[in-house]
Amino acid sequence: MSPLCQRAGSSCGACCGLYNREDHHRPAVEALLASQTEELAGAPRTLEGFRAAAARLAGRDAAPLFPSVRLCPLLGYLDPARTRIGCLAHPLVTRGLDLRDCGAYDVRTCDSFLCPSHAWLSEEEAALVAAVCGPDWYLYGLTVTDVPFVRAALAGVAALAGVLPGLRHLDHAGFREALHRLFALKEELAPGSEGLYGAFRPGPDGEPVPRRIDYAALGRDRASAHDALLTCVGADPRSGNDLDALEEEVRRRLDACARALPRGA
Ligand code: SF4
Ligand code: SF4
Structure with missing residues (x-):
């Protein structure tokens, strides 16, 4: 790659x-x-x-x-x-x-x-992230280093649209913009949130500790259908974010991607 x-x-x-x-x-x-x-x-x-x-x-x-x-x-x-x-x-x-x-x-x-993304991302995934983020280095760096987030975002669109988004779909400006909005979840978190770091937060000694959303503590009997994506963006309320609001936003942005995905491409 x-x-x-x-x-x-x-x-x-x-x-x-x-x-x-x-x-x-x-x-x-x-x-x-x-x-x-x-x-x-x-x-x-x-x-x-x-x-x-x-x-x-x-x-x-x-x-x-x-x-x-x-x-x-x-x-x-x-x-x-x-x-x-x-x-x-x-x-x-x-x-x-x-x-x-x-x-x-x-x-x-x-x-x-x-970094590990060099081994984990396929060339197609890497090219897709670069094409979506373009010269927006701030979002590119946050996205390209969080492979689980990229995969969860693409899988979320595929679950709704029935097609896994690929490079070939990015010729369509409307879809490219919708996917950019989905990736931009990474940078629109509550002030003080640790979500930029994906599914990790710094532990007491500064080493990364995996993050997990405690649904039971929130009175929910099951995980969100978008758990992987929400965990990557730090939706755990303990990280300073409102899980319900973020879940709704994730749904909105996934829907927008699915609607804009060019059919037959
Ligand atoms: S900016 Fe990065 S590549 Fe350059 S000296 Fe510092 S750590 Fe090394
Ligand atoms: S974190 Fe960014 S700059 Fe560092 S090796 Fe990975 S892609 Fe390159």
Whole structure:
């Protein structure tokens, strides 16, 4: 599979710590990337220059939510329009020295790491996520790193429409937009919600703990028909979300996808 990190129309920085903070909502993350990009633009492109800039930036950051994923200050915008994010210390970006040793890891780690989605997503699924999210790097990174969410979303549409959505359906703009709205559930959760991280939340020691919706505690005798999708978006009320409202929203967005799915494609 082509790497998921930098695709023709999409980019991700999740494993560089992009969302691994208390406030991981879009405006906060955009502001962080802007400040890292500006600081590094003014830094000499030398190991000493980048190390000093990285130390200044790291001093401004809060502690990570999941300590096993570090917060790297060398992630930033790669283009003036801010449609692509990536490593500002990579030799393709610096057009010279490899400065990744100045970041949260080292060159060898950054070069060799591929997140589990590279093994789990099929090429068709990966291309579909990229085509739906496009240059919206914030949503792309949240979606491409949550394979259970992608599969639950596509299976939810298939259950209603009788056809598993694929790349061939995305030529239809109405369906592509409906699927984008479905994926965007990931970023429209209650303030303080942990749902961005999929079916996990940080445990007491910062390690990921699987999330489960406690239906019995809510007086329900069975799980929702959309349990997989709801669990991935953090619908457990203990995470700060309203399960009933989110379930209704999931239903609405799945229905919209099923209605828009082009028949016979
Ligand atoms: S989280 Fe995965 S897709 Fe995203 S930048 Fe890291 S390795 Fe690439
Ligand atoms: S130095 Fe490594 S961790 Fe930091 S932004 Fe670059 S690739 Fe990500």
